[in-house]
Amino acid sequence: MQxxxxxxxxxxxxxxxxxxxRDRNCDSDVVIYKEYEAxxxxxxxxxxxxxxxxMDRIRRSERKLLKARPRGHQDMPMLGIFATRSPxxxxxxxxxxxxxVERKGNILRVNGLDALNDTPILDxxxxxxxxxxxxxxxxxxxxxxxxxxxxx
Numbered sequence: 001m002q003x004x005x006x007x008x009x010x011x012x013x014x015x016x017x018x019x020x021x022r023d024r025n026c027d028s029d030v031v032i033y034k035e036y037e038a039x040x041x042x043x044x045x046x047x048x049x050x051x052x053x054x055m056d057r058i059r060r061s062e063r064k065l066l067k068a069r070p071r072g073h074q075d076m077p078m079l080g081i082f083a084t085r086s087p088x089x090x091x092x093x094x095x096x097x098x099x100x101v102e103r104k105g106n107i108l109r110v111n112g113l114d115a116l117n118d119t120p121i122l123d124x125x126x127x128x129x130x131x132x133x134x135x136x137x138x139x140x141x142x143x144x145x146x147x148x149x150x151x152x
Contacts, residue, residue: 008120009036010106012053012113021114027101030108030121037106044103048127051113054120055092062088076141094119097127 014021014028030051032040043049068086070076081089098110108124138146 006122008054008122009033009039009124010121012115012117012119012121013107014113014115014117016116018116021116024096024112024114026113027109027111028113028115030110030113030124032106032108032121034106040103040106040108043108043124043126044100046100046126046128049098049100049108049110050125050127050131051094051096051098051110051115051121052123052125053094053096053115054122055087055094055115056118056120057116058087058089058092063090063092065089070141071145073145076145093122097131 010030010032012028013031014026016026016028020026065086065088066081067078068081068084068088069078070084070086087094094115096112096114098112101109101111103109
């Protein structure tokens with residue numbers, strides 16, 4: 001098994017509870033360390049960003065789970081974690097598409113980030129045409145959960 005090492009490039013700053021984070025309708029600041037600020041040049045020309053972060057509050061024991069129910073719903077099928085968005089995975093890497101509200105120097109104000117205060121940021125990438133797919137396929141259970149989510 002190969003080991004890799006990554007450096008964090010910043011952290012999340014917000015005062016959100018876990019429930020508010022799950023709602024994905026709140027603003028957060030992504031604070032990029034000053035040494036990487038030059039790498040942000042031009043990012044404000046994009047409306048959306050993919051934020052890649054380390055879910056540091058996932059316990060080691062939770063990282064051994066290989067099956068989960070989508071969004072924890074007991075009426076959903078038990079699936080392999082790689083077929084879900086479960087945070088319980090061998091490498092708890094989070095990936096969220098967010099709206100870039102504004103940039104002030106090394107601070108990015110974003111909307112929709114599902115990460116708690118002080119969550120380490122690993123990387124960010126602008127969202128563009130290459131990240132969208134017109135003809136994607138999702139399972140039936142996913143459609144049921146999406147209808148439930150959007151009807152709230």
